[in-house]
Amino acid sequence: MAVEVVMPKLGMAMKEGTVSLWSKAVGDPVEKGEAIASINSEKIEMDIESPAEGTILNIAVQEGQGVPPGTVICHIGDPNEKIKIDEPVAVETQLKIDEQEKPKTKESPTLPMGDRLMITPVARKMAQAANLDIEKIEGTGPGGRITKEDVQKVIEERDSIPVNTEKRIVPPKPAIESQQQIPVMGMRNIIAKRMKESLQSSAQLTLTMKVDVTDLVILQKQATETLQKHDSTKLTITDFVAKAVVLSLKEHPKMNSAYIEDNIILYEHIHLGLAVALENGLVVPVIRNAENCTLRQLSNKGKELARCARDGQLPIEDMQGSTFTISNLGAFGVEHFTPILNTPETGILGIGSAYDTPLYIGEELERRTILPLSLTFDHRVLDGAPAAAFLQTLKRYLEEPITVIL
Template structure:
């Protein structure tokens, strides 16, 4: 029985998709619910699985082709194991291999004979010293024998050329200038489009501050083992920043707002996006209603979303919406940066590397683990006073974690 393999139903915000990877070939046996093909959209990768045991009989859309929602991708035959086709191909391949075996063996023998027997000791020594392959040298000696002069007149292979001595001024041979052109993935193209849109359509400005991470680090060190034992997840820094952001957003609702045409939309909830770097590019899964989450729930949700991002399993719902974003460039060693807005949001917080620095505390120089914080904001909606005050509130909450519990 033949059935049609169709593209998934795309969400309203997704116009079309691209065939990314066929995981099965025509005639290859497929089990029910086994992955057949990936469809890449500008937001997520959608998987298409086998409707039953069988095999693909025909592929209609090749990798790189654009497809619409519910468009037919291939024909599928239920119950076909693909064994007959594989066996037939295998027999043909074996026959072809047997037919060419004799000629290949003769060619290999001739090649070996040329490499050893048709070149004298002097020629072989010269070839080893100069990096010349004897197979590429045309012999001018008696009976086609390769001579030393033949080797000296031959051009050495670039890859086999020995490195010159350190004291020798001989210039290194220049290799080929290789270029590779590949099309952007849909996700990368969409990220590029949105970043360019953010730069061109917003009045973006960034303000900076620094935060002493020692109180949080001491608290984490004291309770990290017990926290993991009770909640089954490690206590990281991101959960503190998410909770501090929620509290600061309550005090400065404009930072949690967005612009829609000539209207300002104030959100009565805190959906915090957490920027995650994946093999496919930058994605921003969202923590829904973060104001109701405990530190443990934040850590668990971030861990689950991070795993889904690495596995390419994030759904449209996982990344839709968001009222404020946090980006942690510090995990890659960034000391300072200016994060770009994630439209239609009007602010984004950038975390950075924790670095020991000498700081003045009560007239004394003390070495403290410091982190630079950056808030980029849309000046059309958020004034400098609000942005700076928001960042100061974040600093105070992180430097005195008890404020998070007391909400002061």
């Protein structure tokens, strides 16, 4: 009996999922656990694995089509097995029916199903816009899939071919700049809308401050060496900053709030969001009730959430409900930047790249490590002075790091 493959529900709030790419075609054999399609829903992108061994009997949902959770997207069974009449018609079958109803036109060459080209939707549209033959593009993605980088490479190589200057000189024509049109969809589309809404719906202001973390770096290395004797835990500077943020929020509860419908909502608990960069976007996993976590627990939970996010296994519930967010661009060499609020939150802290510089400590000039911080806050909730006071409290914790672990 044929096995139904359905659109999974990636969280309680999910209303629709989209098939972004089919890795298999009708008639292709599949193994149990083998990836057969890629799907996305808001900030989640993942592969769907075959629940059974068999053959793809039909494909009921086309690439780019969104359907509610639970919708059958294909069937897997024995090669000669028939699908019930009341079940979805295969995309390939429907296309044939549509073609019979349309006036006959010159057909473009197609590949046999066994040689079906795998290409991402974005790459396909880029290739069409640039008038490229996708059959001549070499794919470097999984299973030979053609990616947007592959198409971009072909376009750049084509545009870099030198012009033969020995040919007859013709009157110059107005230059037409080569353009690419990349559709904004999936996660990128959601991020674009939310960032625009954030800037339009709040009064954002950013303050910057430099913190001397010389003693913190020493403590962090000592703590990591001690912990790794017992397990693989590795504490990072970001872990210490996260704990210091939680302690500072407890002293400045107005920063742990939200502006909703002309009301300031003060939260009882601290749900700390940690921005995680993905290949095609950004997600913010949430450590709930962070005020009850030790430094080590914050570190372990943060790393586990980040791993799940990068593997596409993070439930939507774990990306909702944060009350304050931390974003770290230090690994990219950025010092100060302007993070955008994860509305309706009141604050978001940006961590820059630490650097060494000579500083006077009393009368002596010493080599010290400086960590740049950027705090964006909603000016509707609090003014510059209380926001600066929050930064000063955070600075105190980081410059007296023993207070973070006591």
